[in-house]
Amino acid sequence: MIVISQPTYLPWIGYFSLINAADHFIFLDDVQFDSRSWQQRNRILINGNVNYLTVPVIKKGLSKQLINNTTIASNDVFKKHLLKIKHAYSKTKYFKEYYPKIENIITKCNNMINLSEINIHIIKEITKILNLKCEFTNSSELDCPGKRSLKLINICNRLKKNDYLINEGSKKYVNEDISLFKKNNIKIYTIKYNDVYYEQFNDVFVKKLSIIDVLFNKGPETINFIKNNYKLISFDF
Numbered sequence: 434m435i436v437i438s439q440p441t442y443l444p445w446i447g448y449f450s451l452i453n454a455a456d457h458f459i460f461l462d463d464v465q466f467d468s469r470s471w472q473q474r475n476r477i478l479i480n481g482n483v484n485y486l487t488v489p490v491i492k493k494g495l496s497k498q499l500i501n502n503t504t505i506a507s508n509d510v511f512k513k514h515l516l517k518i519k520h521a522y523s524k525t526k527y528f529k530e531y532y533p534k535i536e537n538i539i540t541k542c543n544n545m546i547n548l549s550e551i552n553i554h555i556i557k558e559i560t561k562i563l564n565l566k567c568e569f570t571n572s573s574e575l576d577c578p579g580k581r582s583l584k585l586i587n588i589c590n591r592l593k594k595n596d597y598l599i600n601e602g603s604k605k606y607v608n609e610d611i612s613l614f615k616k617n618n619i620k621i622y623t624i625k626y627n628d629v630y631y632e633q634f635n636d637v638f639v640k641k642l643s644i645i646d647v648l649f650n651k652g653p654e655t656i657n658f659i660k661n662n663y664k665l666i667s668f669d670f
Contacts, residue, residue: 435594437461437585440552441471443643447626450663452567462501462549463573475643479521481635486514501549501573508543515539527652534562563656582610586617598622621668629662
């Protein structure tokens with residue numbers, strides 16, 4: 434099963450469910466950067482309120498740059514993010530166990546300036562913490578041409594993968610171009626997430642926060658949420 438997804442910053446638990454479901458995960462890093470997406474930000478809870486961790490990037494004169502060509506504006510942001518994370522989660526059950534690991538991962542970003550490299554580094558290291566097994570490849574290494582569905586099809590064909598699990602962001606244009614996938618004998622699967630609830634320092638549960646929210650609150654149980662919070666559905670042509 435192949436998954437093709439853009440590298441995002443400190444992703445939510447569903448991103449790691451995609452990794453769990455895949456035997457080959459492709460970081461789609463050679464597509465256009467989008468400041469409205471999760472490529473440079475994610476959410477945590479501070480005192481019960483949603484707070485964004487955002488990585489500033491250099492955009493002037495680069496309105497159409499690719500993710501793997503996007504440079505961050507300052508490395509100082511990672512120290513600020515660690516302070517926010519410490520403030521937000523220092524009283525959680527598993528903070529002492531997991532914070533040093535997260536701190537080490539994010540601190541290493543001080544030596545990086547490329548947004549895609551930073552996101553991929555964080556995702557791979559958290560995958561190790563979770564003990565998930567998957568092969569990773571950057572799409573930029575494959576040099577597959579095309580836009581939208583054609584690029585995805587070319588990646589599948591290059592890697593000789595016929596089972597393709599799509600994420601939420603791909604559904605619209607995959608559905609529009611479904612005949613192209615059928616022509617290339619690529620079977621499409623979608624992922625349906627179950628609602629995941631766990632204890633937070635909040636009266637009302639907030640969904641789809643960064644994976645670190647789950648780690649600090651549920652610790653080793655996080656892997657069970659990842660493996661049991663979804664099912665795969667075959668897309669009927």
